[in-house]
Amino acid sequence: MNGYDMLKAMNGLDEVFVKEAGQVSRPSGKWFDKRALKSAAIILLCLGLLIPSGVYAYQKFFNRETVSYYLGDADAVAGHTHAVQEIVLENEDLRMSIDTILSDGHSALLIKTVTYKTDLLRMELTTVPALIQYARGSEKEDPFLFGEELPQYTHAESTSSYEDTTGAHDAKVLSLLNLHKRKISPDEPLSVSYYYDTEMAHLERSGDLAEMVRLFKQKTTAVPAADEGRYLLEFTGDSGNLLQGFEFKADVSPNVEVLCLKSAEGKILYLSDFEIFVNEGSLLKDETERSYEKPLYKNFRFITKSGQRIGLKSTTVSSVTLDDCFYFGELVDLENIAGVELYGTDYLVDVR
Amino acid sequence: MATKKKKDILYEDISLPDREIVDLFLSRDEDALAETENHYGTRLSRLAFSFLQNHEDAEECVNDVWLKAWNSIPPQHPEDLFSYLARLCRFTAFDMIDKRKALKRSAVVVELSQELQESIPDTHADIAFEESDLSEHLNAFIASLSDEKRRMFVKRYWYEESIAEIAQDMDRSLSHVKVTLHRLRKALKTYLQEKGVFTYERI
Numbered sequence: 001m002n003g004y005d006m007l008k009a010m011n012g013l014d015e016v017f018v019k020e021a022g023q024v025s026r027p028s029g030k031w032f033d034k035r036a037l038k039s040a041a042i043i044l045l046c047l048g049l050l051i052p053s054g055v056y057a058y059q060k061f062f063n064r065e066t067v068s069y070y071l072g073d074a075d076a077v078a079g080h081t082h083a084v085q086e087i088v089l090e091n092e093d094l095r096m097s098i099d100t101i102l103s104d105g106h107s108a109l110l111i112k113t114v115t116y117k118t119d120l121l122r123m124e125l126t127t128v129p130a131l132i133q134y135a136r137g138s139e140k141e142d143p144f145l146f147g148e149e150l151p152q153y154t155h156a157e158s159t160s161s162y163e164d165t166t167g168a169h170d171a172k173v174l175s176l177l178n179l180h181k182r183k184i185s186p187d188e189p190l191s192v193s194y195y196y197d198t199e200m201a202h203l204e205r206s207g208d209l210a211e212m213v214r215l216f217k218q219k220t221t222a223v224p225a226a227d228e229g230r231y232l233l234e235f236t237g238d239s240g241n242l243l244q245g246f247e248f249k250a251d252v253s254p255n256v257e258v259l260c261l262k263s264a265e266g267k268i269l270y271l272s273d274f275e276i277f278v279n280e281g282s283l284l285k286d287e288t289e290r291s292y293e294k295p296l297y298k299n300f301r302f303i304t305k306s307g308q309r310i311g312l313k314s315t316t317v318s319s320v321t322l323d324d325c326f327y328f329g330e331l332v333d334l335e336n337i338a339g340v341e342l343y344g345t346d347y348l349v350d351v352r
Numbered sequence: 353m354a355t356k357k358k359k360d361i362l363y364e365d366i367s368l369p370d371r372e373i374v375d376l377f378l379s380r381d382e383d384a385l386a387e388t389e390n391h392y393g394t395r396l397s398r399l400a401f402s403f404l405q406n407h408e409d410a411e412e413c414v415n416d417v418w419l420k421a422w423n424s425i426p427p428q429h430p431e432d433l434f435s436y437l438a439r440l441c442r443f444t445a446f447d448m449i450d451k452r453k454a455l456k457r458s459a460v461v462v463e464l465s466q467e468l469q470e471s472i473p474d475t476h477a478d479i480a481f482e483e484s485d486l487s488e489h490l491n492a493f494i495a496s497l498s499d500e501k502r503r504m505f506v507k508r509y510w511y512e513e514s515i516a517e518i519a520q521d522m523d524r525s526l527s528h529v530k531v532t533l534h535r536l537r538k539a540l541k542t543y544l545q546e547k548g549v550f551t552y553e554r555i
Contacts, residue, residue: 002465002469002472003464003467003468003469003470003472004465005486006465006469006471006472006486006490007468007509008446009486009487009490010442010487010509010510011439011442011443011487012486012487013487013490013491013494013510014495015432017491017494017495017510018435018438018439018510019431019432019435020502021510022432022435022438075406075407
């Protein structure tokens with residue numbers, strides 16, 4: 001007898017209860033207004049926006065394109081408990097959707113999409129790292145940069161020049177946080193907040209100065225630059241308007257499977273859906289392996305249950321290695337994995 | 353079923369009452385399926401997806417539901433068509449999960465199973481039980497609840513709705529829903545204990 005049996009036994013629930021709970025509650029009858037629904041259906045059909053059946057549950061907040069870009073399989077992500085976040089931070093200038101947070105207890109991985117609502121902002125923020133992401137585990141802790149251990153990966157179609165913004169798209173951002181190293185309990189919600197890094201913005205600009213000042217700072221002054229129509233923005237004070245109130249509580253409790261792997265010599269490492277890690281020591285053979293020229297993924301293979309050895313694709317993410325963990329840059333289905341090979345040593349599943 | 357007709361129905365009259373749709377089934381009119389899909393396709397797909405967490409499986413499940421509805425009405429004459437279809441959907445989804453051992457249980461099913469595990473008086477008691485007996489106990493427990501708690505419990509563990517969905521639908525805060533469900537699971541455990549269900553003493 002287990003919880004699944006209990007859940008299944010709910011099949012035999014009395015019709016009356018099922019009917020009662022199945023009724024959709026809405027504050028007013030307007031929701032079911034025939035004309036409104038008909039118009040909406042027609043508009044959606046015209047726009048080709050009718051949501052395919054089945055994806056409705058997470059369509060609203062889940063940016064599949066962004067998640068697929070970093071993890072390969074958005075459907076697989078959606079299958080993880082609380083991986084699909086329902087967090088959207090928005091003001092009149094930009095919208096930030098927190099699409100996914102995956103955690104294996106050792107590290108947390110956050111993927112978000114930043115959408116610019118104005119051409120000026122789109123042009124300005126093609127360098128998204130200017131949007132700084134702070135986090136802290138408890139009110140007493142000092143904030144730290146979420147993703148400091150690894151560069152924050154950003155993919156945005158950059159504009160070829162400041163004048164041409166037609167090529168700009170939403171920015172897809174991946175941030176990684178080493179919970180273990182920071183001694184952050186994954187059971188506690190993590191406070192995440194954003195601000196705009198004025199240092200990054202202290203560059204030569206063109207465009208609508210008044211709008212720029214409104215966006216970034218109350219106290220912004222512009223110094224004319226050598227070229228006509230361009231100027232340098234100088235910021236005073238320490239907080240901008242752009243991202244005021246952009247904060248949320250991140251659930252970083254583990255939501256992916258973790259396998260314990262053991263080598264013939266008894267060395268242990270852990271494999272989760274998105275990384276391998278060790279709780280003590282280093283994954284690297286020696287210090288030089290940390291360099292970008294010798295990424296760990298070149299010495300790493302998955303061993304499938306059928307005995308196949310499969311390497312990882314080279315991605316921006318997989319080409320960076322930390323001491324105690326290594327992110328794959330794609331999501332792995334552990335069902336088919338019997339172990340991994342690292343620097344020629346096999347580590348096989350010890351506890352599943 | 354004719355696609356054109358289906359679209360026409362969508363544009364011209366999208367609120368055909370259940371009774372009329374059931375009448376279409378009873379008169380063996382294939383428009384019954386188009387109408388049913390228009391009315392309940394999205395909700396059922398969502399329900400199936402919550403169990404199976406896979407679009408292809410969810411689609412297969414919902415297609416099975418259409419077939420089962422077509423084959424069972426008549427002789428069935430459901431008064432509330434959606435809850436009838438949802439029940440077919442639930443049965444079909446659980447059949448799929450049970451039959452396909454390889455099919456990973458969806459995160460939602462795992463999450464809900466873990467939650468309901470809290471309601472089992474003695475998880476070590478390996479007792480053979482009739483699912484129908486347990487269903488009877490569950491019905492009795494649910495019948496004893498207030499309207500709000502009853503709806504909340506069924507929404508969560510029958511319709512597999514998320515906490516956020518329940519909170520929104522019932523105009524309650526997330527924490528209120530979480531706390532209420534937690535208390536309900538504890539109450540169910542006590543209820544089953546009192547009834548001597550799934551305890552060593554019962555053996």
